[in-house]
Amino acid sequence: MNSTSTSQWLELIGHGAWADEQLLDAAARLSAEDLQTAIGPGGYGSLFETLVHIHDAQKFWFDRARGKPLEEHPVIASLDELRSAASVQFAQLSAYVTSLDDEALDEVVEYRSHDGFSGALARRHMLLHQALHAQQHRGEVALALTRAGRSPGEIDFDVYLWGKSREG
16 A cells, blocks of 8 residues: 555544544543433434444454454443453554555455345445444534533544644
8 A cells, every 4th residue: 555545544543543532531421321321313322332333333344344254242341441442443453454555455345244234345445434434423422422511522533633733
């Protein structure tokens, strides 16, 4: 993969990791009861369950991109477990995309969904879907956190980049 393409993928992954940290930090300020409150349409049950769904869906699409068979992931029971699992997953994803060239990104990979649907997508589209699907649910979680009085702040890509430029 050329250095521009690698850099763009790593920025996308870095933003996802940073945005998840913002959400997890805000969620940690909620009561256990508030974490289990349903977030409404578009979410996956409670605020906590939607956070777990973000992680699980990213893991499933990462596995699919690597051609791995669909398998259940360990149950995540706490924000600390979720934070740890997400950190490992983002590190693995960063290493993986760094190892790919453009030909590997364009390779079409077949997969099977939980409900038995068979599909095939270019690896780059699987990885892009993973990031965009997560961002949709991050917005839902951010809104639920804000409504609960625990806004995570802005989680836009440009805010992430501004923070990086101030750090470095």
